[in-house]
Amino acid sequence: MSVRVVDVTLSSVTKRFGEKESPVLENVNLEVGRGEFVVLVGASGCGKSTLLNLISGLDVATAGVVATSARSTLMFQESALMPWLSAGQNVELALRLRGFNKEDRIARAEELLAKVNLSNAYGKRPHELSGGMRQRVAIARALAQETPILLMDEPFAALDAITRDLLHDELIRLWQENGLTVVFVTHNVREAVRLGQRVLLMSSRPGKFIKEWKIELIEPRRIDSPEVAVLAREITDELRMEIKRHA
């Protein structure tokens, strides 16, 4: 039996934003194995984004240990593309900061844009692209960093349903092709079931994991398949109960 490699470990992690504030995250434990696709679901204010910031190193835990086996990259709800650079140059920027020379940079950026089906968009500025295209450029930029761990903070929340479905397919394909470890945060339960191998439900104030589902559905799954709907229903019921608790 092969040994399971763990890419992300959180043990007894607590996060407070002020000394007298109540904690946003309290005593959170999480292990994400290499190549795993984990989705965190919860209501607003449950500290999902904070958790990703801690894993990515953008923020530091108040108590507990956050450990990652390798560097990670983070994607946001906004594409955060630089408006003064073209789509291709945005991908190039990530490569440039890794020390690629100009020639390699351009070749690699072209390759990465092709991976997200945007070969024709190299010279387009972000404002000339649709929301879905911008997010795909952001994915290409994240892939350019070649970090084994990909953290995603509601990356598809602002997209229309058709585009979101496509990006789900696209993300699953890239995850499988590149053997990435993905931690995906969303408040959309169906999205969670569509994507994750494991879905973790978080409570709010303080945020901690209250329930976990392992998803063993046949691939490729669709967001409108009945089995996705059934499980999503179950998780939504739990989430509603959790939200009612705060009434």
Added chain:
Amino acid sequence: MPSTPQEHSSSDTTQIELGLDALEISNVAGRKIGERVLKAFSPLVALFVVLAIWQIAIWMTDVPNYVLPSPGEVLIALHTQWSSGALQSAVIRSFSRGFEGFILAILIATPIGVVLGLNRTLRNIFGPILLGLQQLPSVAWVPAAIIWFGLSPATIFAVILLGATPSIANGLISGIDQIPPIYLKLAKVLQANRIQKVRFIVLPAAGPGYLAGLEQGWAFAWRSLMAAELIAVSPALGIGVGQLLDVGRQLGDMSLVIGAIFIIMFIGVFVEKVLFAPIRLRTLRGRGFV
């Protein structure tokens, strides 16, 4: 679980994606050449109206021409200066002084702007001085500069620098303040070091504010230069446009005075339209603002 008939293959996904992309990309046609020419010349309408009102006022009143000359007399005065070559050399002298001073001001103001823009503590300490300098009309420095540097080009450059530098630095600082925080967060995610962050993210992101500061800096440099030239008159300094204005005053030549005022305004507008407007348009259009 058997797969449902609607399930689509990977190539199918690609096709749908390409179709959506094609539908969602906007193709905005550029402005037609005729429209552009019309737009470029439309300010001439205002000039014509001003000249017409001026000329009508001359015809309808009997103001002596040493108080208000007609547009034609002003044109003749300028033409006389042009024929002797005095006008050209004054314009070239003033313009090159102004431009050199402006470039020097950019070199000084940019690092100051970056440091104060990114460092709260330093900004709290030095920000008010910079703001105070910006509020102070730089003509106030002329007497001091004459005492320190005498009637030399150094006096004129000192006044230009004190006029332009604070505007440029403050423009850059406000440009940095307006950077959406997500870009700075991204700098961390992309693991940029401090210099890379300034070069690839902070400076370009602050571009529009920096540009506004540069435009204001140029206007201040040009104004300061004219003030300095008007006050610091000496053979060692030669004749610039400001000194030309002063010559007109001394000779009681109102046509030359008004002519020189027009030249000063014209150069200001010329630099704005020819140098800054295209850069501004490119910057804003590239970011999807216009």
